[in-house]
Amino acid sequence: MQGLDFTVVLPYWDLLLIGAWWTALLTVAAGALSFVFGILFAVTVLYAPAMVAYPVRVFMWVFMGTPLLLQLFLIYFGLVQIGIDIPALGAGIVGLGLHFAVYNADVIRAGIVAVDIGQTEGARSIGFGKWQTLRYVVIPQAVRNTAPPIGSNMIALLKESSIVSVIGIAELVHSAQLAISETFRPFEFYVTAAALYYILNLVLEAGLRRFERHVEVSR
Amino acid sequence: MDFSLMQRVFPFFVEAAFVTIEITALALVLGLAAAALAAAAKMSRSATVRTIGTLYVSLFRGTPCLIQLFVLYFGGPQIGINLEPFAAGVIGLGLNIGAYMAESIRGALVAVDRGQTEAARTIGFSRFQTLRKVVLPQAARLMIRPLGVNTVALLKGSALVSTISVVELTYTAQRFIGSTYKPFEIFGVAALLYMAMVYAVVRVVDLLDKRFAIV
Numbered sequence: 001m002q003g004l005d006f007t008v009v010l011p012y013w014d015l016l017l018i019g020a021w022w023t024a025l026l027t028v029a030a031g032a033l034s035f036v037f038g039i040l041f042a043v044t045v046l047y048a049p050a051m052v053a054y055p056v057r058v059f060m061w062v063f064m065g066t067p068l069l070l071q072l073f074l075i076y077f078g079l080v081q082i083g084i085d086i087p088a089l090g091a092g093i094v095g096l097g098l099h100f101a102v103y104n105a106d107v108i109r110a111g112i113v114a115v116d117i118g119q120t121e122g123a124r125s126i127g128f129g130k131w132q133t134l135r136y137v138v139i140p141q142a143v144r145n146t147a148p149p150i151g152s153n154m155i156a157l158l159k160e161s162s163i164v165s166v167i168g169i170a171e172l173v174h175s176a177q178l179a180i181s182e183t184f185r186p187f188e189f190y191v192t193a194a195a196l197y198y199i200l201n202l203v204l205e206a207g208l209r210r211f212e213r214h215v216e217v218s219r
Numbered sequence: 220m221d222f223s224l225m226q227r228v229f230p231f232f233v234e235a236a237f238v239t240i241e242i243t244a245l246a247l248v249l250g251l252a253a254a255a256l257a258a259a260a261k262m263s264r265s266a267t268v269r270t271i272g273t274l275y276v277s278l279f280r281g282t283p284c285l286i287q288l289f290v291l292y293f294g295g296p297q298i299g300i301n302l303e304p305f306a307a308g309v310i311g312l313g314l315n316i317g318a319y320m321a322e323s324i325r326g327a328l329v330a331v332d333r334g335q336t337e338a339a340r341t342i343g344f345s346r347f348q349t350l351r352k353v354v355l356p357q358a359a360r361l362m363i364r365p366l367g368v369n370t371v372a373l374l375k376g377s378a379l380v381s382t383i384s385v386v387e388l389t390y391t392a393q394r395f396i397g398s399t400y401k402p403f404e405i406f407g408v409a410a411l412l413y414m415a416m417v418y419a420v421v422r423v424v425d426l427l428d429k430r431f432a433i434v
Binding site for chain 1: 282285287289290378381403406410413418
């Protein structure tokens with residue numbers, strides 16, 4: 001048992017910050033992907049013909065019922081098996097993005113259903129097409145109303161992004177592991193990494209609050 | 220799809236699934252205990268106790284579960300805590316989910332109308348009696364769903380303990396993917412078992428919810 005000495009972290013501070021930076025980028029990239037695909041899945045499940053909607057439903061169901069870690073292994077090793085050789089970073093973003101797209105889709109689907117039918121009727125009667133109604137009237141309202149749960153999905157995404165370190169992406173956990181392999185000080189480095197995650201979390205929460213206020217309808 | 224491979228590996232996966240169930244069940248018990256304590260602490264009259272409760276919930280919800288497991292398992296020996304992977308997994312998962320469950324419990328307690336407490340206090344119930352005989356029975360019903368959601372998250376989150384070398388379902392899947400290079404087949408078998416377990420939890424939650432529903 002050795003004493004704790006947090007000064008060992010200082011020489012590796014830059015490495016940890018780079019890791020934190022990559023964690024932030026990863027979260028933003030996967031978050032954007034999860035948002036776009038969330039809307040896409042939600043619309044597909046609701047409006048597409050059964051031939052298309054049903055496979056998407058099954059896909060959502062499988063991705064909700066299994067751990068993210070397992071899904072990452074599938075995507076990382078699976079894509080290679082079928083001949084698509086993308087770097088680990090790509091696999092990580094796709095894996096995280098799809099995992100949270102499914103959760104977003106679930107929320108957005110409920111949001112779309114909750115938009116008053118009068119809105120659709122109104123848009124249709126002034127000559128909007130089906131697609132236009134969806135694109136300009138229904139989806140904007142659905143997304144606005146579901147901003148808080150989507151926000152909590154993004155916070156979960158930030159924390160879960162730590163998992164992609166297992167497929168070798170150089171983010172915060174990976175930086176910490178690198179430093180530990182040189183210093184043999186797991187406690188100090190993992191606690192520091194946790195603190196950095198906590199700070200990223202606070203920043204993201206503040207950003208989400210501002211965004212929610214921004215899209216909130218003044219009543 | 221190589222179905223004969225799936226058939227061959229299936230028995231190993233079932234065995235591993237039982238380890239996942241064991242970890243989840245133990246972490247659930249620990250998590251519920253930690254959550255009850257934390258929820259009580261957050262509503263305490265002492266500011267110090269409240270702060271401790273708030274800190275626990277905030278720190279464990281604000282950082283990744285993976286890091287918490289790593290601090291405990293890899294960092295633990297530095298502060299004199301030497302745990303086997305399995306024990307570290309159970310304690311780490313339990314403390315993590317406890318922070319989330321504390322919020323579920325507190326949310327349910329707060330959702331019980333204030334008038335209930337006021338009335339009970341007025342007719343001479345003590346604070347503890349009010350909680351025990353009036354608020355908790357009503358809140359318990361409201362906790363079932365959110366705690367069920369937490370339990371499903373715990374079940375899926377238990378995959379993380381594979382990173383500290385606990386041989387459970389995900390660890391087994393990872394090993395078989397490495398040795399067979401058939402990720403889709405292996406994922407299929409593991410996913411089937413995970414979904415069966417998730418379905419079982421959801422069914423139990425549904426039954427409890429129906430059993431304790433009003434009317």
